[in-house]
Amino acid sequence: MGIGRSYSIALVGLNGYIVEVEADIGQTLPNFVILGLPDASLNEAKERIRSAAQNSGIPLSRRKITANLIPASLPKRGSGFDLAITMAVLRAADDIRDIGGTVFIAELGLDGRLRPVRGILPAVMAAVHAGYPDIVVADANAVEASLVPGAKVRGYKTLARLAFDFGADPKDLALDYNPTDPDTPDEEGDVPAAVPDLSDVSGQGEARRALEVAAAGGHHMLLTGPPGAGKTMLAERLPGLLPDLADTAAMEVTAIRSLAAVRSSTVRLVRRPPFENPHHSATAAAIIGGGSGLPRPGAASRAHRGVLFLDEAPEYERRVLDALRQPLESGELVIHRSAGTAAYPARFQLILAANPCPCGKASGKGMDCSCTAMMRRRYFGRISGPLLDRVDIQLQVERVSLADFGHAGEEEDSRVVAKRVLAARKRQLERLVAMGLETNSQVPGRTLRGELRLPPGTTRILDTALERGALTARGYDRVLRLAWTLADLGHSDTPDIDHIGQALSLRQAAAAT
């Protein structure tokens, strides 16, 4: 009798904090109290724990049980604390041996089985980071938990088995109980859907080239063009050109997926960059994250290290679009709600698509367009200047001509382009890694005009344009970034006049702006 102690993890956003669970058994009438800011689902743990322990053959003490979750000021939610509380209580009753620094993360079923919980990957990452590598989870979560390097994960199916391994008296334990878990992750569901191939796009040489540059340098892109020009088709093919995610990035993406998942467990790291394609009626909460209680990640965070595609961009609410400026700047979304503040990573590549005007016909000579000049201007005005300022590539896509249309399937496929993209990324990394950067799109203007300064002969057209007022200072930097990416794609060590020229054409402002 006395005090029992165990550990678990509380997740606030993607950040996990070690929670110490202490349990005390008092010499008074039976009762069960949980202290330390539990939410409703955590308070229900009392009934789950009592039944689970009873049905596992290791009933809880018939005394007053007090479980305290420390630090008390941190809000705790969900069912993942069930197991840690149970183990602390069993330890307090001297039913099991000392637990040491083991971290327990699992929900209990009434029959005594361990059930998987969401967000196990970020939780285990936090535990290992905090110096608690010994982790016990539900069997169905074991594979996901083991993805974290350095974690010593043990998965159990039932409380009885776990208690036995912690020295409980095997006499009454329900060790034979072996539930079949309906939550077992099926591996096939985790294989990402096939990404469409670039060879499906006929013609569109300029757009294909722009897409390749965007992929190589991680540049944000705006596609304008009439309906049917293939804007959506092009954007959907961008993820197929991007290289596989490196370990850290893959871990971040998998952690977000683990938290946002409807399915309760993941079995492997997500290696392909995600692609998020929200509908233009989406609210700010859907895009940047939110919800009652502690905020959940939105589309922008689910697109972390991947592509966020906003089709019909001017149709989005202006405040939704402007909410993206924070993550574009810092790569992170900090969301405040009554229950607390959550920070989610959101370093995505933004692809915007827009019609040239509300009726969509103002391309080419624009003869069929029925929109007034005012309507057109207002339409694009919804995409605010500060947002457009961060978009390096602004491209007009025209309808495909009959001549090109016949040659479908004869174009380069994604694999060939992806190989060039990968080579270009390697060159960027070699040059930029010392500055802590990865892609040309991240290079600040100061560096472009400082360490990476080009000879005046090369930048002459830009300098002239700047002097004439045809190019803003920010536009000047964007052209330089693109030029570097073009040079990387062309295996040159520095951009030359030709690259600058191409870069200028890629950021040609869309007609209506």
Next chain:
Amino acid sequence: MRAKDLLGRNGEALAAEFLENQGMRIVDRNWRCPDGEIDIVAIEGDTLVVAEVKTRKSLDYGHPFEAVDAAKLARLHRLSSLWCREHDLNAARRRIDVISVVDNGVSEPQLDHLRGVG
């Protein structure tokens, strides 16, 4: 006498014996008044102990302790005052204990004692 009453009576006898072995002096048993009944009244040092005995055959319907709720405790407090008034005794300290007896009629009965629960 019905079986459940017999079980209760046996339990109370066991509990009284148990308390005596703990060094308490039993001063009254099954004291009744219109408000209810006190199973055991005992004295330990300068403390008057009012003990409630709960006896069960098995744990199938929950532990005997779980049957003692807040209303029961409140009634025991009231009864202890009434007992003191009737016996013209002003105890310096009063305490309520609960004793559980699990007696399946086959093996040795299991006693459990909680001191000062309310």
